[in-house]
Amino acid sequence: MNKKDPLIDLLIHDLTGPLSVVLTSVTNLLNKESTYGPITERQREALQRILRNSQKAQSFLYDMIEIYRCEEGVFKKNSFNIESVLKESLCEAFEVIDSEVAEKLYRSLSREVFNQILEEHNVILEITGKYLVSPFMHDEKKVKQILRNLITNALKYRRSRMKVAISGDTEIVITVEDDGPGITEDKRNAIFKRFLNIEENKGINIQGFGFGLSCVKDLIESMGGEITVNIKEGVGTRFTVRIPPLI
Known part of the structure; x- marks a missing residue:
């Protein structure tokens, strides 16, 4: 990674420090009541939310660094359970969209309860094939980033x-689909462009959509995989990702 890149310098030096201070301070308030004094249950819940969102910001920062690393072909090979990574990705995604649902998911103690909460909020989860029980071999952090973004x-x-x-059963196939407005035909080729703002013609602002997908596409291709998109305007969008295991 090129340390002379001003963006990398900003990410590493100017952002990691303040985030670390926030994380340390909140952790101390949660875990050292003898030093900082007792807290109520509502205060604890608020601090835990601050902690998780600070961790999420830190994770995003590290994700950005990973984008630059992936361009150099740097991977951390490990075997992991894809269902566990998917659950973590769902929790973190809901933190952005609906923190109350995220709280319920974090507290769920079984697969059945977790899936029931998702179904109550119209999210269907389906895992089949080899990797339901067998570990997948690749860079866990990058797979999680792909899932979370999509x-x-x-x-x-x-x-x-x-x-x-x-x-x-060999490569892993990830499909994420929704029933949203989709994107008009003339803008579909632009959805993987970085830093692009796309304004849907029905007045729905999808600012940031292009940047997130650009990161996802870069990661997937650096991992030897591919991403395809099927969009029907007014009906929904389906992304399909294929990633081979890292040998």
Whole structure:
């Protein structure tokens, strides 16, 4: 990674420091009542939310650094359970869209309860194939970033429902679809352009949509995979991602 890049310098030096201070301070308030004094349950919940969102901001910062690293082909190979990573990605995506749902998901103690909460909010989760039980071998952090970006976009722009499906016996296949407004034909080629603002003609602002998908596309291609999109204006959008295991 090129440390002389001013953007990288900003990310590493000017943002990581303040975030670390916030994380440390909130953690101390939560865990060191003997030093800082007791807190009420409502205060604890508020601090936990601050902690999670600060961790999310820190994670986003590290994700941006990963974008630059992936361009150099730097991967951290490890085996992981794709269902666990998917659940974490869903929780973090809901933190952005609806923190109350995120709280319920974080507190769920079983797969059944987790899935029931999702169904109550019109999110269908489907995992089939080899990786339901077998670990997947690749860079866990990058797979999680891909899932989180796609799920967050689907939650933002759906009208009422969305579906996340994972399948595959060799490569992993991720499908994320929603029933949102879609994108007009003349703008579809632009959705993977970085820093692009796309204004949907029905007045729905999808600012930031292009940047997130650009990051996702860069990551997927650096991992030897591919992403395709099927968009029907007024009906919805479906993204399909294929990623081979890292040998």
